[in-house]
Amino acid sequence: MSANRPLQRLAARHATSVILSLALLATVLLLTGLASPLVVRVGIGTLISVVLVVGLFIFVGNSGILSFGHLGFATVSAYATAWLTMRPAMKKMLLPGLPEFILSAQWPSFLATLASGLLAGLVALASGVFIMRLSGVAASIATLALLAIVNTVYANSDAVTGGVGSLAGIPTGLGIWTVLGWAVFAIVVAHIHATSAAGLALKSCREDPIAAEACGIRGFRVRLLAYVLSGFVCGIAGNLQARYLGVISPDSFYFGATLLALAMLIVGGMFSLTGAVAGVVAISVAMEVLIRLEGSIELFGFTVSIPAGTANFLIAAAMCVALVKRPQGLVGDREITLPASLLGKLDRHASNSKNNVGTTTVENTL
Amino acid sequence: MMLNLAQNLIDALSLGSIYALTALGIGMIFSVMRLVNFAQGNYIAFCAFALLVPAGEGISRPFIGLLPGWALVPVVIALGMLLAMASEILLFRHLRGAQPATMMIASFGLGSALQNLLLMLFGSRPIAINLWPALTQPVMIGSLMVPRLQLVILAVTALALVALTLFLRRTRFGTAMRASSENFLMARMLGVPADRVILVAFGISGALAATASLLTLPQTGIADIRMGDGILLVAFVATVVGGLGSLTGAVLSAYLIGLVSVFLQIALPLAARPYRDAFVYAAVIAVLMLKPDGLFSADRRSQRI
Numbered sequence: 255m256s257a258n259r260p261l262q263r264l265a266a267r268h269a270t271s272v273i274l275s276l277a278l279l280a281t282v283l284l285l286t287g288l289a290s291p292l293v294v295r296v297g298i299g300t301l302i303s304v305v306l307v308v309g310l311f312i313f314v315g316n317s318g319i320l321s322f323g324h325l326g327f328a329t330v331s332a333y334a335t336a337w338l339t340m341r342p343a344m345k346k347m348l349l350p351g352l353p354e355f356i357l358s359a360q361w362p363s364f365l366a367t368l369a370s371g372l373l374a375g376l377v378a379l380a381s382g383v384f385i386m387r388l389s390g391v392a393a394s395i396a397t398l399a400l401l402a403i404v405n406t407v408y409a410n411s412d413a414v415t416g417g418v419g420s421l422a423g424i425p426t427g428l429g430i431w432t433v434l435g436w437a438v439f440a441i442v443v444a445h446i447h448a449t450s451a452a453g454l455a456l457k458s459c460r461e462d463p464i465a466a467e468a469c470g471i472r473g474f475r476v477r478l479l480a481y482v483l484s485g486f487v488c489g490i491a492g493n494l495q496a497r498y499l500g501v502i503s504p505d506s507f508y509f510g511a512t513l514l515a516l517a518m519l520i521v522g523g524m525f526s527l528t529g530a531v532a533g534v535v536a537i538s539v540a541m542e543v544l545i546r547l548e549g550s551i552e553l554f555g556f557t558v559s560i561p562a563g564t565a566n567f568l569i570a571a572a573m574c575v576a577l578v579k580r581p582q583g584l585v586g587d588r589e590i591t592l593p594a595s596l597l598g599k600l601d602r603h604a605s606n607s608k609n610n611v612g613t614t615t616v617e618n619t620l
Numbered sequence: 621m622m623l624n625l626a627q628n629l630i631d632a633l634s635l636g637s638i639y640a641l642t643a644l645g646i647g648m649i650f651s652v653m654r655l656v657n658f659a660q661g662n663y664i665a666f667c668a669f670a671l672l673v674p675a676g677e678g679i680s681r682p683f684i685g686l687l688p689g690w691a692l693v694p695v696v697i698a699l700g701m702l703l704a705m706a707s708e709i710l711l712f713r714h715l716r717g718a719q720p721a722t723m724m725i726a727s728f729g730l731g732s733a734l735q736n737l738l739l740m741l742f743g744s745r746p747i748a749i750n751l752w753p754a755l756t757q758p759v760m761i762g763s764l765m766v767p768r769l770q771l772v773i774l775a776v777t778a779l780a781l782v783a784l785t786l787f788l789r790r791t792r793f794g795t796a797m798r799a800s801s802e803n804f805l806m807a808r809m810l811g812v813p814a815d816r817v818i819l820v821a822f823g824i825s826g827a828l829a830a831t832a833s834l835l836t837l838p839q840t841g842i843a844d845i846r847m848g849d850g851i852l853l854v855a856f857v858a859t860v861v862g863g864l865g866s867l868t869g870a871v872l873s874a875y876l877i878g879l880v881s882v883f884l885q886i887a888l889p890l891a892a893r894p895y896r897d898a899f900v901y902a903a904v905i906a907v908l909m910l911k912p913d914g915l916f917s918a919d920r921r922s923q924r925i
Contacts, residue, residue: 410894563739570733581718
């Protein structure tokens with residue numbers, strides 16, 4: 255690695271996040287320029303999923319531990335958003351159990367996003383202190399238990415959450431540029447973390463926990479850091495989701511949503527940031543196209559009605575086919591980066607990849 | 621007071637039985653191929669709907685459901701087995717050697733496909749099924765009034781457990797399966813037919829799902845496309861808490877979760893009662909922290925991930 259070419263080093267290091275961000279920016283420009291408001295709205299939903307799945311990737315991708323708990327952080331944040339941004343008169347009616355200072359509060363949306371994200375991160379910290387002592391399947395099940403706990407608590411605390419049913423009245427009007435900003439933020443944070451010392455240490459624990467501990471890496475610490483960071487980013491996604499729909503319920507962040515987010519990550523490529531983004535885009539686009547098919551269509555002069563559930567059936571079937579064809583995910587464990595010719599023989603990161611791919615195994619990113 | 625206690629104990633045991641049957645179905649497959657099968661809950665729903673004619677939104681028109689009990693039970697169990705074995709042949713066989721996470725998400729995809737297939741055929745509303753109404757009649761044991769159904773659930777589960785134990789312990793094929801769950805690679809090298817062992821494991825888990833389905837239906841009286849989801853979650857947790865790969869552990873911890881749930885329902889103060897499940901799952905986390913390999917894992921050779 256030559257120290258006299260700092261610019262190229264910088265380019266090599268941040269190529270993945272810059273390219274992914276530019277790709278999203280280009281898509282958004284295209285959508286706002288050409289597409290109907292309806293399609294733009296779909297774009298917003300997809301970008302929120304990008305924030306969520308990239309948040310999930312920060313922990314799952316680097317630690318190799320499947321987490322079922324991250325939608326719990328989204329729940330925490332979505333309800334915090336409701337507490338901070340709903341009109342006080344409405345809160346007094348719907349959520350009478352809230353303390354006075356929250357009842358009267360109505361925060362600007364940016365501050366509310368930060369605050370609810372931080373609250374989600376705090377819950378991640380409090381639960382992670384226990385759960386991150388575990389590894390492997392035990393950790394996965396502990397996060398599943400956490401999700402069930404959060405869901406039970408929020409679904410039954412009627413006075414502050416409105417209970418099992420939907421809570422409406424969260425101010426909407428989320429623009430696509432705001433969401434794009436948060437998606438880029440999530441990608442940059444994820445990439446900086448993945449290539450930082452803590453991120454690499456976590457990956458080494460994933461590859462070989464015993465060897466990593468023997469090298470002096472404290473698994474608990476690096477796991478906890480990634481867990482809290484990803485809890486924060488998933489919290490941001492929860493906030494955006496609440497502001498996008500204006501209506502939230504505990505079950506909209508439960509097991510089904512959890513598995514869908516995990517599916518997006520794994521279909522894309524579990525150990526790759528590029529894969530996380532690719533998985534979201536692939537599944538979201540497939541869902542949008544197929545959902546349009548439902549209802550009745552004209553076919554050779556006959557009206558054929560396609561029953562509800564057909565679209566989701568086809569998506570699930572397509573997902574199974576995709577997993578059989580590419581068990582490592584759409585992009586495997588590679589990352590998109592600049593072609594080696596542009597970077598010169600700068601470091602092994604670039605020289606290992608023939609055309610715009612790198613690898614995430616520990617030796618190669620070091 | 622004693623009567624109450626006995627009644628609660630029977631409640632807990634019959635709740636635990638349904639969990640145990642499902643946990644066993646998940647454990648069977650996990651122990652031979654490291655697959656956590658999320659579709660197990662959907663097998664349960666599928667078997668319930670197999671009793672009906674597809675007739676759109678919320679209309680109940682019994683089909684197999686009209687058969688007398690002696691014919692109905694084997695037919696539904698056969699259907700459950702066929703479904704589970706088909707999922708192995710069509711999907712999981714093509715994922716040999718994939719990451720456990722990939723297989724798990726594939727099973728979620730399969731489950732979602734099954735659920736939406738039922739949605740397409742039967743609509744989203746739960747459908748009332750009047751299966752074996754005589755079972756809901758209570759019987760008196762001494763001065764204790766017990767719904768006949770709960771006794772049936774206990775008896776059937778006990779029978780299934782004994783049959784499975786005999787199969788695993790006494791038959792040649794059962795021995796092959798136990799060897800596969802101890803060390804799959806080694807078993808294959810010694811000539812155990814891998815694909816057939818896995819296929820039989822799926823068959824058994826399908827039969828267990830059908831049994832769970834037939835035992836749940838008379839109790840709830842409705843077929844719902846999501847009826848397996850709640851059971852699945854608990855069974856999944858029980859499988860891990862019991863020690864992955866240990867079938868006895870899965871069954872015991874399924875009963876334990878049933879017991880703890882019913883016990884908390886009584887012991888918790890009224891204000892905390894709605895949060896019962898939160899306490900159950902907090903206990904699960906505590907158990908995992910104390911015994912990460914599971915409560916009933918005898919040996920320390922568990923897989924390190």
